[in-house]
Amino acid sequence: MKYQSWFDEISTTKINKQNGQVKIYKLVLLLCMLDRGMYDWYKPVRAEEIALRFYRYLTDNDRIRDISFGDKGKEKLIHTYNQGEIIRLIINNPMKYWGSSNNRYTHARYKSGVFWIDISIDPEDYSHVYHMTRELCLTRIEKETNIPFDTKIDLYDEYVYLQNEVQNEKVAETEKESIILTRLSQGKFRNRLFERYGSCIMCGIEHRDLLIASHIKPWKDSNNQERLDVENGFILCPNHDKLFDRGFITFKDGGEVIVSNRIVGDVPRLSISDKILCNLSYGNMEYLEWHRDEIFEV
Ligand SMILES: [Zn+2]
Secondary structure, eight states: OTTHHHHHHHHHSOOEEETTEEEOHHHHHHHHHHTTOTTTTTSOEEHHHHHHHHHHHHHSSHHHHHHHHOSTTOHHHHHOOOHHHHHHHHIIIIIIIIHSOOOTTOOEEEETTEEEEOOOOOGGGHHHHHHHHHHHHHHHHHHHHOOOOSOOOOHHHHHHHHHHHHHTSOOOHHHHHHHHHHHHHHHHHHHHHHHHOSSOTTTOOOOGGGOEEEESSOGGGSOHHHHHOGGGEEEEOHHHHHHHHTTSEEEOTTSBEEEOGGGGGGGGGTTOOTTOBOOOOTTHHHHHHHHHHHTOOO
16 A cells, blocks of 8 residues: 555654643644645755744644743743744754664654655655545644644544455456545545434435435536545445436435436336425535536436
């Protein structure tokens, strides 16, 4: 697995904690690097390029600020941005500390004022590796500080789980990593949909094992953003998922069901009727329009 040791490193790298202080400097350094974009985040960086951003991340949230600068000698930084001191802090702490350890398991490197992550990324993996790194980084910050960031899913646990799952499948070793990454984003899509709907939007079946996170515009036709967009999905039971997926049913913008003439005879047996009115969101509309045009067959 090509990127696994890097993902492991984000989730296990040592975080200093004492006297109520949690030093997330490494992770914030990584966040600052990630902000440079999908293709460049891991490349060499100097402290002065990211000093202000680094400071902002550590001070925008009051609680993060207190656990970062609350200890002796750093109190001044709580209220005043001192570029020189922040640069020194970045170099002496996360950059040197993380990057010049002799531990061969680390991907972090530091030399003459420059820090970088030593990883080679295949062009087709840029997006996945970038997003995964970001998620893992945010998840780790949240875990260590108990201060919520904008993600709830523990992707790392899921990654390990999928790794075991894929291990037993008959797939070429080289394809495994990309299978895992694809499933991870599907898992995320699923979780988001389950946060929005607790049951099949058509018949109300609630048992989680019977429910499917279904794309309105199918996975194969969607771009990366559409694949993860919660507006591009419904929770459906297997019966209604199949009908929707094969274009036997679709919805009007108002939520009324449209049934194909091909299955008129089975309508009473399929838990569909024109009385069903689904609660749709505004964001569903453009995807539904696509579904009515491309998937639904009268
Ligand atoms: Zn259903």
